[in-house]
Amino acid sequence: MKQGDVIGGYRVTTEPTNAGGGKCIWAFAEKGGHQYFIKRFLEPKRPRDDAADSASVRIRRQLADEFEDRHRTIMNRLRPDARGGGNLVLATDFFHEGSTYYKVTERIDTSSLEKPQTLEPRHKMVLLKTLGNSLKQLHDIDVVHGDLKPLNVLVQKRDDATFHTAKLIDFDDSYIAGNPPEPDDIAGDSVYGAPEWRRYMQRDGSIGPEQLTCAVDVFALGLMTHLYLTGELPHHDRRYGSPADAVNAGEHLDLDTRLSDEMLGLLRAMTARAPRSRPRIATFLKSLSDPKVCALQHRRPGTAKATSPAAKPTPAPETAKPSGPRTSRIKTNLASTPRPRAAAPSPEPPRPAVAEDTPAPPATPPAAEGPAERTSRVRINLGDRSPRRGSS
Template sequence: MKKGQTINGYLVVSRPGNANAGKCLWAFAEKNGEPFFIKEFLDPKRPRENGMGSPVDKRRRLGECDRFERRHERMMLLLRADDPYAGNLVLAVDFFPDGTRYYKVTRRIDAARTAPHTLSGREQAVLLHTLADSLRLLHERGIVHGDLKPDNVLLYRPARSRFHVTKLIDFDDAYPAGEPPARELVGGSPSYGAPEWLRYMRGDKAVRARDLTQAADLFSFGLLVHTYLVGEPPGHDAAYDSPAAAVAAGAELIFAPGLDPQTTRLLRALTDPDPAARPSIAEATRVLDGFGDKAPAERAARSSRVRINLTGRTQLNLSGPSAGERTTEAQ
């Protein structure tokens, strides 16, 4: 892919780059006067009929391409760009092969260059709620984003609005809950991934494919909330190279001391080592409902507890436990 090239009707109008793109190149493009973002996958490559390689090797590569196509096409069916509820998801509008390469196209979003931790509490609340709403839509449809990190959450300010919202992008590593790609193919970010994802990727047989669920996104969401509020993810012992590695080894994450107790309790719940103990995105959103509306001391006065119901599913309760309920509070 190069500037000035036309690919399946899309005119590439910027010089392709690879920043934060993994095994891809990306550029801006235009078609019928509309702006787009186009991504070229560097792997897998479709073998040419008269190209080099043995028949066995070509069949193997065609098999890889077939699985790649089916996975991306399945996600496009599950997450449609014309879904009226997906306004803050930047979803693929086109996916196609051209020559030996595959391409994916989305609408172009002109992102704002704003650091979330420098915004007011009210502005941060809007960001967190729009991100939580996007995750809630995914999770209700049984989908794991799989690579939730700052680079995949754009900040965008709509016309005539003083607030920024989030736009969730890059669903290349998304998968139906419990059905991730094979260990050697699963994507994700070491800096924002969940401990069960890290163990699965590293070949830990105790973690099965079915163990990678929406809860993995919730761990990443907890790290993102911390990053949005203080400018960086939670700290951890220097012996580990990521929050996921620290938590997988039983080490504690270190949350910023300036956070109010309610927020810290939520972050501890979201980053619990046990995926089943983490709250759902709907439950986390209820805790965030009061964020940004009150001063830190006032927010801290509202009790946020982790309540375990009879099914064992974690729930977050802003008003505190009712009589007779078994409670555990994240310290």
């Protein structure tokens, strides 16, 4: 494919590129006066119809048939004219020419807001709602997006609009829940991949295809929500290559404690290791009923707490303890990247009650018996401190 070529009736108008394309190259094209985005898949290759029959040809033909069937199934379920589908950028054509497969969508403005975290809380709430509603459309028909990440979400605002919206693109790696491609054929981004997806890719025998459900997208959405609200993904120990790998190892992700209690609880549930422990998209949308949920706040030490995404907030079993702007919830992070902690004052030992006109006992054992000086009472009121270790 090169500029000027006509493929399937589409004339390629730009030089093809692989930028952000994974296992494909893409370009812009024109047909019938309309502008399109055309993608050429590098694999699989479809054997010619007249190819001599052999074991390798049969295997290649089976892989091509499965690839084609998956794409056509998703296209039949995700119709461009579906009600409420305005924020889904769906394929309009899918075909093969020779041994190569192509997919076509309408051309849209590919510019995207680079820093959603700079938006006001109400604007963040609307942005997350549009993204959540797009995913809900998929999940309602048992379709997993399969590669949810910032590159596949265009954050845009029309000139006549007040709020930014999220347009969901690239359904090439989508599949029916519980029926993903084989580990060698499945695609996605390990940074946003769910724990069960990572184990499936690694051919962990404890994970079967039936466990790759819509909860895979919920995990990725939890990470993206943290990114959109704070500008960063949740932190995790550097020994692990991705958030999912850390969660699979039994670690907790380090959520930004500037997030509201409700959001901390919601994101903790969305990034849970067990798919069934994650909330559905409907719960995510219900949680976004007040802009305050998306607001950041600076807390006093010891006041952050993660709450459940249920209707009544309740403290989560594990409480985020901020130190400065963020704290580490992962033990191993404390060893690899120490962060300062605010030292809590040592509890004072209990003191016996004394009469109002009786001098209080001194803070240290007295050298000789006798009533304490009046100044010792003042010293006690300023703070009862035991002698420092090593002091005379």
